[in-house]
Amino acid sequence: MRKAERLFQLLNILRSRRTVITGQELADLLEVSPRTIYRDMQALSLSKIPIESEAGVGYRIKPGFNLPPIMFQEDELEALLLGVKMVQGWSDQQLGDAASRAFDKIKAILPDSLHSRHDKQANWLVVPKFKQINDVDINEKLKKAIKTNQQVTIGYKSLDNRQTERGIWPLGLVYWGKVWTLVAWCLLRQDYRVFRLDKITRLTSTEHTFETSNCLSLQHYIALQEAQHCEK
Template sequence: MQRAERLFQLMNLLRNRRTVMTARQMSEHLQVSERTVYRDIQALSLSGVPVEGEAGVGYRLQRHYQLPPLMFDRQEVEALLLGARMVSGWGDEQMARSAKNAIQKILAIVPDHLRHSDENLPLLVPSYDDYQKIYTAHSEKIREAIRLRRLVRIDYVRADNEFSCRHIEPLGLIFWGKVWTLVAWCQLRDDYRVFRLDRIRSLAISETGFDVKDTKNLKHYLDLMAAQYGQQVATNEKAQQANCEQFHPDEP
């Protein structure tokens, strides 16, 4: 990576942070040494970029500092176009429209030699008939409820084909390659539950709000799942090791 490109990426890192960013965090992101980061910070300061902070604490750009308009290279444009095609094919109708509008805005400002990338991109995202109608059902309403933090009532068909009515606090949507799921706090179970969107038969947003906290939010749920997965992997490894020792005992 050339130094000019690295300095530009460094400014983008600092601009996108509300709090300070340490030299170690920047070095890990840019894949350079911390000493290189310190030299780059000094170069930015000498060139007039208002970087605040100090070594050992962290850095940030002064508020209200405006960078020049962003420019994209070919690979970045292709990545954005591919992402937009994925959203268009696998997101709900509103997300698909927004993705297409965003791409048109991006293509309007890129150089001429990149403007027709969308037509020539050899990366396709197949979609299926009625996919949005079935697998993204109620997605727009759910995203609104998540944003407003409103309680939701759903009529749901469980995996055993039994109907269930739940009052839930929607926390986040997760896409699994085909199926969309809703992570929520179920008031009936007083715990996290995950619901497939294509199994929700009806949904109504309540006027009643809810609060998130350290022990009830999407990140907390994902951390719990990661911990459980790690424990399961460790248990499986111990079981495999025990089986191996049983059939292949150590020599006396």
């Protein structure tokens, strides 16, 4: 870990605590020696960070200290705006609203000149709304199942309108361009399967859970697809 990254982590640890923390505890958290922590604390103090310390007790930041807000360059704001518009246009309403709120918080700390320029130029970047996730109930259940490794049963209408029912282990959501899909491990086929979200007609949660591994995960599936693409 580079020194700048370590100093940033140290600062975040100290800001998050209401009580002192010993140098040994900090060393254990960052996996460095106590001597390194001592030198880092000196560096922070020289940078005008009000570090309070007491031998044998520990360190803390003086109460009431706040870091100045992070500033963004114009191209960084454009990158963030593109991400917000992609979430708004391609995901569900809940995530779209959350992205808007997050970007509003960023804009709130901008200096007046940059804030004004961004507002005037924000409309030049357009992301068409291709295919949003519309079934809120299924989407919420699906996201919860993915996060908690919960087995589910889905009703699915294939492209030729055949209705099937599958028990699956949901691994992750992938947007391929105009279509959201669910990557899952199919218990019937004992293999990966990809289901279009707009073709899932119902979803029922079960009490069963599953474990991912290096050979059974969203990352493993993506790696297999990339390998197959390279072979072509």
